[in-house]
Amino acid sequence: MSDNHLPRDLTLYVLARFVLVGVIAGGLLLVNVPLLVALLIGLVVGLPLGLLLFRPLNARVTAGLARRNEKRARARAELRSQLRGDRADGAA
16 A cells, blocks of 8 residues: 555544544434533543544554655655765765
């Protein structure tokens, strides 16, 4: 899977978490719990529940972020090498 999927996966993950909080809060509203209390309970219950329910999507997002950070670290190391005056082919 390429890094091109990271924005899509991250957006899906965030939206899924919001929907989960909305579903929990909506269910609580149906049983006459006040809106603010329902939202707070939805957040508190939705955070750990989302980690369990959306584990595959979370793993894809985490892997994509790791790949992106690795590429950025390599690019940063290459830039630092160039700024020090090291040759690109590794010869001094």
